[in-house]
Amino acid sequence: MQMPRFEERKTVMACEILKGIRIADFSWVWAGPYCGTLLSMLGAEVIKIESKGRIDQTRQGTLMDGDNFHGYDYSPTFNNANLGKQSVTINVKTPEGVQLAKELVSKCDVVLANMRPGKMKKLGLSYEDLRQVKEDIIMIESTGFGSTGPYSHFAGYAPIFASFGGLANLTGYTDGEPNVMSGVQDLRVSVAAAFIIITALINRKKTGKGTYIDVSSSECLSDLVGPQLMAYTMNGFSPVRRGNADAIMAPHGVYPCREKDSWISIAVGSDEEWEAFKKVIGDPEWTENPEYRDMWGRWYNRKAISQEVEKWTKDYSSYELMHRFQEAGIAAMPSMSAEDILTDPHTKARNLFIHMEHPAMGDFVTMSPAWHFSKTPAEITKASPLLGEDTETVMRDLLGKSDEEIRTLEESRAIY
């Protein structure tokens, strides 16, 4: 198969926004690491502290792909969750390692962690411990259920937050099971965490004070379905799954197209759009039903309408329908597959996907940052680091260790 190719990436300057901000990233899996990546796109220097005793899970395998990698430096998932970072391997199970981690934190502005509550404390790296070495440190810990409350010690992965937070129950066919979606839930938490870290930096600038931030991933997800939760607090009603249906629009659905597993989403939001829609599909007789004159009537008869629309769309390609409907002022977009997205003229025109080099895996394609700043462009400066790639450099250049001190640390297995 011919894989889509994109422009080679030129060397880029780091974003100006978080220039000078250094982050000690103790996080693993997806939710914590991707937050570090987002901050790195905004110009922060992110140093990932890794343990060889407890290798980041995505270096080993993933929920979706299993253990299909050649080694710890060959995981595309790890790469995408850790773009732009440095990696130091410190053994925080040794007293020297803990001391070293603290030394590193003392040179940082922000600490990221997402182990179960209490883990950092057990290692001697709690917020209180770290404040001793850096008074105004900002430390964020994201966990499945939050670091307080009766479930605080419970384990949580992405599907867990989505379920407990109320989103999974709302996602799915009306006649089907709830759906937890995929790793996207972790990334949702990462974005919410990135926002609050920058807010804490703003606060530090104004007050000189750092803070501890406890993030509940489940609450992050709950906030994205706020109105559905309020249906309960207002009226005692819990909304249910509705597939692609809308509260009042019809047609409003995803209809099959000519090619295998290709689909078009169509939403008709007004009488004017309905008239235009009728014209595009050739004014067939069924559209003349007087019941379909207004939104209420169309919504009420949405099933019958859907069946008719389906019969018509299946003879066309999704892109052809998109063009025809959009030209008539109707909201219609294909349900895009990865291949659609990677070959689409619009994503090309927006330079969304770029080629980069990974030191072990070589050429790879990744998505560039989706904020377009006019003065301070967000950039991915490099691929993810190899395991421990920057240990020596960080020891020497950031912590000022001599060659001899580095050797001693290696001998005591504080770094490895």
Added chain:
Amino acid sequence: MAFGPLTGMKVVEYCDFISGPYCTKMLADLGAEVIKIERPEGDSARRRGPYLHDEPNPETSGLFLYTNTNKKGITLNLESPRARDIFKALVKEADVLVEDTLPGELKEMGLDYEELKELNPGLIMVSITPFGQNGPYSGYKAYYLNTYHASGAGYVLPAASPNADREPIKGGGYVGEYDIGVHTSVAVAGAYYHKLNTGEGQYIDISKQEAMMALERMNIVRYYMIGKSPSRVGVNRVRDTLVQCKDDGYVICVLYPQKQWDGIVRALGNPEWAMKAPFVEQKERDAHFEELKVKLREEAQKYNTMDLFFRIQKEGSACAPICSAEQVYNSPQTKARHFFKAISHPVAGSLEYPGLPYRFSAEEMKGKDDHGAPTLGQHNEEIYCNRLGYTKQEVVKLREAGII
């Protein structure tokens, strides 16, 4: 106005429905002053439920109330040239303008970034549009359904479908619209931090499609790993599974890595089938996933939902009940963390709203003095008289003239 770490940040919002309004709500909940400009007919979220007591009233839509807490609200009709001058006067004093008109619309009214930065060089202007400011689809129309599916997020849902016979679906509620708000808030907070450091303002182009695509970034580039598009079937199967319990509730279990699986087996009392082939090794379990699901579903039928949840978590493995709105609200965890908070509103009264997902040690970070969303034009007098110097009589005239 709430008080918090963003107190002092001045935001003008000219947005509709969810994405833009949710972005500025996030700022307002942490203390920013947000002046929400509504068209005279009001934000379209006011015309969507859920409504308090199911009585349709533009002031009691839960969708609008939730998405607009802690803002000030004014009405302005930008069709009128005088209204555009008022708009400029408001933007002149602002740090941030967030707007969501279609590309070109503000330029036609002389209110694009080029014009506005002349008045206010430090302005951060954010435009949120379905497909961004340039590119072949920049003029295309998209409702939530269309943006969701154009981002690649729909094509892989429902995850773990048995086949591709049925249509891909959107995320529940308006989750994608809220995602766009959160995505944008990172850019706004970043640009504001930069402004505090350098005094420099700038323009930010946000495409809704891209904001949602960014959350799918891992899935999209998996194309290169697996040589085809991940779909809702087969290759995209996630190593978790849903089981239904005796009381009809669902529990989601994570079956990877080995440690997770071991915990589940212990929680189920080490059933015999789980101790032998083909369920001992991860690779074998993957190959016999369908059988495994059947076995797990049988086991789950022996327990009630919460019982199974606690049993599995007790063994250190991740799982959770699928919670309805009622279950989210009533969970002891939600209560212990005081996640919902009561906020009063002049028409809707005191209601409980989902709060921030963060807890802080620093007092300065905590948002305080929350108030409800503005009623339509609630702060016209305050803003037009106290801020812009119109008299009360002039405000009446402005209204009669259809300007506000």
